[in-house]
Amino acid sequence: MYESIDIGSGGAITLIGTDGIIRARGGMNANVLGKSLASSPIFRDLAGKPNGTFEAPSGVDGVERVISYRKVTAYPLIVAVALARSEALEDFETARASLWSVISMVAAFLCATMVWGVFQRYRLDGTRESLLSQARVLASTLTNMQEGILMIDGANDVVVMNDRARSLLSMSGTYFKLPFPAIHLPFDSSKENHTEEHGFAGGTVLEIRTTLLPDGGYVKTFSDITDRKLDQRVLEEARDRAEAGSRARTAFLATMSHEIRTPLGGVLSMVDLIATTRLDDAQRHYLDITRGSAEHLLQLIDDILDVTKLDAEKLTFENISFDFHMLIRDTLELVAPKAISTGLSVGCIIDPDVPREIESDPGRLRQIVLNLLGNAIKFTS
Secondary structure, eight states: OOTTSOOOTTOEEEEEETTSBEEEEEETTOOOTTOBOTTSHHHHHHHHSSEEEEEEEOTTTOOEEEEEEEEOTTSSEEEEEEEEHHHHTHHHHHHHHHHHHHHHHHHHHHHHHHHHHHHHHHHHHOOHHHHHHHHHHHHHHHHTOSSEEEEEOTTSBEEEEOHHHHHHTTOOSOSSOSSOOBOOOSSOOOSSSEEEEEEOTTSOEEEEEEEEOTTSOEEEEEEEOHHHHHHHHHHHHHHHHHHHHHHHHHHHHHHHHHHHHHHHHHHHHHHHHHHTSOOOHHHHHHHHHHHHHHHHHHHHHHHHHHHHHHHTTOOOOOOEEEEHHHHHHHHHHHHHHHHHHTTOOOOOOOOTTSOSEEEEOHHHHHHHHHHHHHHHHHHOO
């Protein structure tokens, strides 16, 4: 049921008793059965009302989640469904990034409009003082912007540069004055509408967006993405370490499995040799059980090798004809000694309608039956 519900890779569905004990959990960190949340702030929110929604870090793994809960009618239980906040708000974050891009474009347009007004006022009034007054108003506005703004005219002269841009580009001196100084940028400033990333000395990484202006100039906006790039590099290194660990595990399993097959093959050969000697019925029966156990162990080794095939997405299944009744009885004989030693009796009844000859993968079918029988013997009193 948990797997049929899309709760994301960081989501969880939890069944909690009103005593604060976790009864069941699906999704992330599912191995917390029996853990008590009675003393956690989250449980106080859960136990306070019959239902509700809130945001909080998980008391199990500390992940920030959006949690909705409801008390189960007539039972001392609470059902809580939690979605990782980062996943639940992924679409919102994407929309917000797009909105910031639009805002940046609008800001660039407003800056261009304001500067154009400054130029027009300077030409009409013919006074430098009026232009400087307008420039101070514009500079005050640009100073409060979170992004760096740089406007270059068609003659490659600076029209506008705010404090944030000067700080990000490590440029000293007056950034808004007459006459406008020329500027030589340490990165690609080709006149194309595009977004690029550029690294600076000291490790700073900027995201630079360029927008063309009608006069042949352009507006550039700068965002510091150093922390984001560092996080990305950490994630990539973690991914590489995980992949290296997986490759090492696969190589180890393959090597050990092949090494074990050699002595096990010797055991099977000796069993076959013993079978050619004079044996009474009991000895031959025990020898058959020994052979079946060795063949099952060989199948387990093949299953270990299947792990490497899984990693390479090359796992295949057999489809051969075999005696299904005999497989059931042979598997039962493998577990019978253990059952008898615990005071249990075992046997099998096969319905006449069950076919004797079937086509399937006998090794994996035998493993399934053996697992079921083993668990039954282990947990049956």
